[in-house]
Amino acid sequence: MPDPAANRPQPSPDAIQDLLRVAFAAAELAHSPYSKIKVGAALMSTDGQVFAGCNVENASYSLTLCAERVAAVKAISAGVTRFESIAIASSLDSPMMPCGACRQFLTEFAPDLFVVVQGKSGPRFQARLGGLLPHAFGPRDLD
Numbered sequence: 001m002p003d004p005a006a007n008r009p010q011p012s013p014d015a016i017q018d019l020l021r022v023a024f025a026a027a028e029l030a031h032s033p034y035s036k037i038k039v040g041a042a043l044m045s046t047d048g049q050v051f052a053g054c055n056v057e058n059a060s061y062s063l064t065l066c067a068e069r070v071a072a073v074k075a076i077s078a079g080v081t082r083f084e085s086i087a088i089a090s091s092l093d094s095p096m097m098p099c100g101a102c103r104q105f106l107t108e109f110a111p112d113l114f115v116v117v118q119g120k121s122g123p124r125f126q127a128r129l130g131g132l133l134p135h136a137f138g139p140r141d142l143d
């Protein structure tokens with residue numbers, strides 16, 4: 001099956017850098033007394049707005065919210081539902097990949113989302129969301 005995002009331009013290196021900067025700043029606001037891992041996400045809409053989120057843990061561990069979904073819910077609840085790219089930054093050395101639940105959650109709104117992931121050091125990971133969640137279940141499956 002052809003990749004619908006294959007011909008889409010990806011964000012410029014400067015745009016990626018800017019988005020990562022917002023994600024790293026958001027990570028500083030993490031509430032993560034249990035894992036001690038700080039995660040930040042910066043989600044850019046198709047009209048250039050950026051929504052930031054951090055992970056928010058809870059003493060009842062399973063209630064923990066990931067940074068990506070916090071950013072997405074902030075945007076969606078502000079009436080913004082179309083997205084271009086997301087940067088995910090963490091306090092870990094290597095890139096902290098978005099969990100399966102976040103991949104599914106974001107697929108609902110932006111199956112072609114450009115995803116960039118960066119840890120404190122080491123390699124930067126870049127991919128389209130469709131490549132991270134192939135053959136995804138989505139709204140069309142309910143038609």
Ligand code: THU
Pocket residue numbers: 032035037039054055056057064065066067068097098099102
């Ligand atoms: N976390 C995220 O914020 N995003 C992910 O995609 C994976 C995990 C957070 C949740 C928890 O606070 C910590 O990282 C460890 O799982």
